[in-house]
Amino acid sequence: MFIQVIEGKTNDPDALHRHLAVWERDVKPGAIGYLGSTGGCTTRGDCIIVVRFESRDAAQRNSERPEQTRWWQEVQSCFDGPVRFHDSDDVQIMVHGPLDDAHFVQAMEGHVTDLGRAHEIEVQADRVLADERPDLLGSVTAFFDDGEFTELAYFTSEEAAREGETRDLSAQAAASFAQWSECMPVDRYLDLTEPWLMNA
Numbered sequence: 365m366f367i368q369v370i371e372g373k374t375n376d377p378d379a380l381h382r383h384l385a386v387w388e389r390d391v392k393p394g395a396i397g398y399l400g401s402t403g404g405c406t407t408r409g410d411c412i413i414v415v416r417f418e419s420r421d422a423a424q425r426n427s428e429r430p431e432q433t434r435w436w437q438e439v440q441s442c443f444d445g446p447v448r449f450h451d452s453d454d455v456q457i458m459v460h461g462p463l464d465d466a467h468f469v470q471a472m473e474g475h476v477t478d479l480g481r482a483h484e485i486e487v488q489a490d491r492v493l494a495d496e497r498p499d500l501l502g503s504v505t506a507f508f509d510d511g512e513f514t515e516l517a518y519f520t521s522e523e524a525a526r527e528g529e530t531r532d533l534s535a536q537a538a539a540s541f542a543q544w545s546e547c548m549p550v551d552r553y554l555d556l557t558e559p560w561l562m563n564a
Contacts, residue, residue, distance in 0.1 A: 372443035377405035380442040397422025404556030452506040461501040466518035471554040499524035
């Protein structure tokens with residue numbers, strides 16, 4: 365799998381959302397290797413769109429489509445200032461339920477201190493979280509060549525997620541979380557209370 369993370373700021377998230385609806389209607393039918401996307405904006409106007417493709421080659425071929433180029437030229441006007449692109453084909457996915465059923469998504473961005481250990485911890489956490497966090501439908505994590513990462517956590521609702529945060533963890537879960545925090549410290553959280561979810 366290949367992931368592209370698109371980030372920027374906007375003072376008109378509704379306009380950005382409308383452009384995504386246009387993409388789904390007019391551009392998506394011919395998209396090459398498209399698997400789905402998750403996006404949204406925080407109350408501060410920080411926006412993130414995470415697009416999943418079958419491969420890096422498929423994503424590149426898709427970006428070269430004239431209709432894709434025309435659409436992007438129009439959607440850029442929704443952003444205030446520069447837009448950041450971050451690409452990765454080092455991706456881990458955890459699924460405990462239908463990700464498209466999420467009503468709250470939290471994006472976490474940070475840096476990795478030990479990539480090999482980070483992969484191990486993500487796999488180990490899958491089993492623990494499946495038991496202890498029924499509100500968590502799953503996650504998608506992209507590790508980038510510059511040592512950064514972006515992880516999306518999909519929850520049944522914001523209320524359930526906040527409640528889950530306050531519950532006492534088992535010793536095993538607490539140890540796993542401590543290891544994750546040490547190996548993958550988070551520099552920024554983006555709470556998407558009205559996530560834009562699109563599948564293939």
